[in-house]
Amino acid sequence: MGGNLWLQAVAVSTLSLCLFIMGLIFLASFSLDGFLNRISTGAALRLVLPSGLNAREGASLALALQEWPEVRSSRYLSPQDGLGRLGRRFGSLNLLEGLEENPLPAIIEVELAADVSPDAFTARLAGLGEVAEVVEARPWLQRLEQIRRLIRLITFALSLVMFLALALVVSNTMRLAVYVRREQLIILDMLGAGRFYMREPFILEAILQALLAGLFSSLGLAALIYIIPLLPETPLWLSAALPLGLPWEIPLYLTAINVLAGLAGSWLGVSRILRLPDVA
Amino acid sequence: MIIFDKLSKRYHNKAGWALTDISVHISPGQFVFLTGPSGAGKSTMLRLIYGAELPSRGTLRVGGADLGRIKAGQIPRLRRNIGVVFQDFRLSAGGTVLENVALPLHVAGMRGKKLIAAAAEIMRRVNLLDKAQCRAGSMSGGEQQRVAVARALATGPPLLLADEPTGNLDPDNAREVMRLLLDAHQAGATVLVATHDPLLLGLVKGARCLHLTQGRFSMDETL
Ligand SMILES: Nc1ncnc2c1ncn2[C@@H]1O[C@H](COP(=O)(O)OP(=O)(O)OP(=O)(O)O)[C@@H](O)[C@H]1O
Ligand SMILES: [Mg+2]
Numbered sequence: 001m002g003g004n005l006w007l008q009a010v011a012v013s014t015l016s017l018c019l020f021i022m023g024l025i026f027l028a029s030f031s032l033d034g035f036l037n038r039i040s041t042g043a044a045l046r047l048v049l050p051s052g053l054n055a056r057e058g059a060s061l062a063l064a065l066q067e068w069p070e071v072r073s074s075r076y077l078s079p080q081d082g083l084g085r086l087g088r089r090f091g092s093l094n095l096l097e098g099l100e101e102n103p104l105p106a107i108i109e110v111e112l113a114a115d116v117s118p119d120a121f122t123a124r125l126a127g128l129g130e131v132a133e134v135v136e137a138r139p140w141l142q143r144l145e146q147i148r149r150l151i152r153l154i155t156f157a158l159s160l161v162m163f164l165a166l167a168l169v170v171s172n173t174m175r176l177a178v179y180v181r182r183e184q185l186i187i188l189d190m191l192g193a194g195r196f197y198m199r200e201p202f203i204l205e206a207i208l209q210a211l212l213a214g215l216f217s218s219l220g221l222a223a224l225i226y227i228i229p230l231l232p233e234t235p236l237w238l239s240a241a242l243p244l245g246l247p248w249e250i251p252l253y254l255t256a257i258n259v260l261a262g263l264a265g266s267w268l269g270v271s272r273i274l275r276l277p278d279v280a
Numbered sequence: 281m282i283i284f285d286k287l288s289k290r291y292h293n294k295a296g297w298a299l300t301d302i303s304v305h306i307s308p309g310q311f312v313f314l315t316g317p318s319g320a321g322k323s324t325m326l327r328l329i330y331g332a333e334l335p336s337r338g339t340l341r342v343g344g345a346d347l348g349r350i351k352a353g354q355i356p357r358l359r360r361n362i363g364v365v366f367q368d369f370r371l372s373a374g375g376t377v378l379e380n381v382a383l384p385l386h387v388a389g390m391r392g393k394k395l396i397a398a399a400a401e402i403m404r405r406v407n408l409l410d411k412a413q414c415r416a417g418s419m420s421g422g423e424q425q426r427v428a429v430a431r432a433l434a435t436g437p438p439l440l441l442a443d444e445p446t447g448n449l450d451p452d453n454a455r456e457v458m459r460l461l462l463d464a465h466q467a468g469a470t471v472l473v474a475t476h477d478p479l480l481l482g483l484v485k486g487a488r489c490l491h492l493t494q495g496r497f498s499m500d501e502t503l
Binding site: 183186188190191193 | 356358360362372383388
């Protein structure tokens with residue numbers, strides 16, 4: 001086992017590196033997904049209400065719209081609400097300090113169900129005659145779903161490539177480990193050791209390596225997340241896109257993937273050596 | 281215990297038959313010498329018995345198992361009931377004497393104090409108790425052969441196979457190894473010893489001697 005230590009260290013480092021790269025892919029996908037989630041919440045349409053409509057009428061219209069099958073959610077925003085939101089968005093700038101009268105109209109924010117076209121909705125709405133103007137707040141919203149699907153696909157493809165690389169690393173280290181203990185395995189085979197008895201140490205080794213690699217790569221990723229925003233050269237968008245901490249799923253996924261690859265690798269590696277001709 | 285019935289064996293990478301039309305019945309508790317010149321097929325017979333080679337023709341039964349049809353998954357169980365001593369020892373050279381002797385017991389599922397006690401008892405029988413912690417690879421040929429015999433005897437298997445167990449040994453060590461095999465025989469084991477050393481034959485009274493020439497039996501006598 002002693003001379004094996006060097007081999008183990010190399011294996012764990014290579015695996016950690018593989019997992020780290022895989023983790024970067026996950027992290028990028030995770031951040032993008034979160035980012036898309038953040039910008040895709042909110043209204044798809046803004047219905048500007050005529051100034052004659054009072055708050056109670058506006059609110060009941062919003063409630064009525066909520067019952068429509070095309071509508072996922074609808075919410076009445078009084079001019080005061082709108083001002084409050086602006087204030088929050090621009091924080092301490094106090095842009096609106098000097099205003100005597102609130103210039104904002106009352107609106108209803110409507111988010112449509114996934115497959116409803118804004119045009120059809122607007123046409124139906126026109127029949128009511130209670131809305132002054134319809135503003136499509138985020139015309140590109142529908143594209144978002146496509147983008148997200150694309151990102152998932154790319155993440156999946158890249159992870160698959162990394163998984164193959166991982167499997168290759170695992171099977172090579174296992175082949176080496178098995179080769180190092182070849183004599184021992186042949187003796188065990190001759191003594192009537194069962195298949196599981198012979199595989200057990202390799203399986204345990206693979207699991208241990210996977211746990212260590214999972215730990216090291218996760219520590220690396222976490223360090224990256226904490227350090228990047230502190231660097232003076234880091235662009236603002238990058239800092240903003242990074243999650244505040246390492247999402248707990250990522251270490252879990254990485255370790256699980258490596259454990260699976262390790263199990264497969266150790267099983268196949270030992271099978272291969274046992275197919276050697278007996279040299280009695 | 282062991283039945284060869286019209287068994288022939290040919291190695292796939294070699295023309296000609298290593299064994300031809302071998303029929304023999306070895307009963308439980310027999311002590312059998314396999315003799316014959318180099319290349320006669322002695323080792324091949326032993327390898328067939330512990331499932332390291334498969335018969336090409338005919339049948340071979342060992343303790344109820346048909347080795348022509350045995351599934352790969354059943355071979356470990358067969359081997360756990362057979363102790364094998366090789367001419368080249370096949371020890372784990374980096375391991376200690378204790379580790380080597382304890383290995384078949386561990387494979388058989390023994391653990392902890394029981395394992396150590398059983399291994400110690402075997403080492404005592406072969407006079408190696410004081411060398412328990414020595415590296416097997418650093419010992420003399422005679423000592424290594426005794427370790428190999430101890431490992432084969434460790435689980436008390438009903439069948440013992442020894443391929444030239446005294447090939448590299450001086451007469452004293454050879455006699456010592458034969459004594460261990462005889463002890464096991466007296467304890468009830470069936471023993472097969474392949475050798476071309478005629479001196480060994482004189483050491484075992486009443487043993488059966490099967491003589492092989494070019495893959496065929498040429499003599500079957502009781503000494
Ligand atoms: N693994 C193998 N591959 C091909 N041929 C083999 C193999 N093992 C043995 N043979 C051949 O089978 C024949 C019998 O060999 P075997 O080893 O059984 O003889 P032996 O009686 O044990 O000889 P020795 O006294 O030299 O050990 C020989 O012709 C040998 O060349
Ligand atoms: Mg031989």
